[in-house]
Amino acid sequence: MTQVRSDEPAAVELRGLTKRFGDTLALDGVDLVVRPGVVFGFLGRNGAGKTTAIRILSGLARPTAGTAHVLGHDVTHASDVVRSRIGFLPDVPGFYPWMTAREYLAFAGKLFGIDAATVDDRATALLEMAGLASVDTRIGGFSRGMKQRLGIAQALINAPSLLMLDEPTSALDPIGRREVLEMVASLRGRTTVFFSTHILADVERVCDAVAILERGRVVASAGVAELTDRATANRLVVEVEDDGAASTVARSLAGRAWLKSIETAGRSVRVAVSDLAAAQREIPAAIGEAGVALRRFEIEEASLEDVFVELVGGQEAR
């Protein structure tokens, strides 16, 4: 794989991408830019529209409206060019059960027009990476995890400029998942990895940037650190002497202009705010006025999960 140059076009660029299935709006004017060379997490609940977007990007489906560009090419008009430069793994990869893993890689390489010697070399390296080098059985006998690892290997056979993975770790055991994530992380800077997932821990572990998709719309798109910093800047935790005092504090803060939400859990009060400086000034004063002893008062480090739950407000995030 070649090093990514800074003057390269965006790996993925979606503008007003809309996809409708009958009355159902799967994608609702999605705007998204993925810079080359990053590991990009496309995060969302099941049914948020992630797979639909990836199907459009890989040429398997057409948008109802809007545009989708991959590596500078419109996917609806330059599908051959796009397909020759991407690697793709669907959520449930389908292989010919009568082939061996090496035979499938040879078949995939031949479809890309790669010469046999190069395919053979790459297949050896990729099978090693996928932990399938010593497996001679036909794919029909593979476990789901083995198929997933082979799926990633076949997606890399053409040394793609953009690797698109749809829920690549969802079927894997913890060890297989770690191996896949390590492999994904190792590609950083050499190729762009665009992977969809609903597993927040995977995104936190390997992604440079993330977009959160909810009901067909991108509700946030930024670097992972930037996104968590943004949420961190809006969250405070207060700890007082007992449960009753926590309730007193919550009541005394109610109605403040900067207050977005407040919740108590035992002696702790978690406060989401719109103006951190004002909250930092007024909360200790309010606690003092209420005659409550303060034990701890600090900015809470937000995780991606906090960001996700705040933006999506759902119950399915892990």
Next chain:
Amino acid sequence: MTGFDAFLTKEFTEIRRTWRLWVIPGMLVFFGITSPIIAAITPALVHSMAASQPGVVIRVPAPTAFDAYAQFLKNLDQFVLIAIVITGAGAISGERSSGTAILALTKPLSRGAFVVAKILSQTMLLVTATALGTVVCLAVTAVMFDGANGARLVSTVAVWLLYAALLLVVMTLFSAGLRSRGAAAGAGLGFYFLALLLANWGPLARYSFFGLLPAMGNALMGKPLSLGWPLVTAVVAMAFGTVAAIRVFERQEL
């Protein structure tokens, strides 16, 4: 036709390694062997049945090579064509439902190449299997009967083969257009039986590929054939069916 060579090679390898090698060729060879045998023992079977019913006398002429060929042709018409319908139903829908089409078509493989490779590989399998079955039938008939006229069987089977190839294209179209293998098989059986009915309508039989069906019997009996329109329309229909299958598949979202 990007990726055509690679996908066609895959198709041939798949035929060699899976059940596809055995179904149509197996049937044709089986019928090639058994048709002359059944023709030879039919009079004995009829006599034994008649003997069990007092007062019934059935006179059956001595079997000939013609009976063996007619039996072979009947088996081709009744069983092999239906097998083509059933197996052809999954040609594309099977790849779509198993997810194998998605992995292949996100590589530089055009949908046109996908469809044409399917049709070409299955047609070549059909031609090879038919040739093999016919040779076997000719050989067994020659051993069992005197005065066999192999040329008639060959010309009859050639007409059948053209119709079978057309049916194969029709099944590929159904398989591309319909979501499930079952729906494609149902549509294919509908086409098969409708064709049997329409072939009995004189004008349509004269000027369309439906005329291939009655032409088979005429060829076997050595009657003069007027195959111009049926042949031309069959070839046109195959070309049209192939293009239609490609267009239908290209418009589909996977």
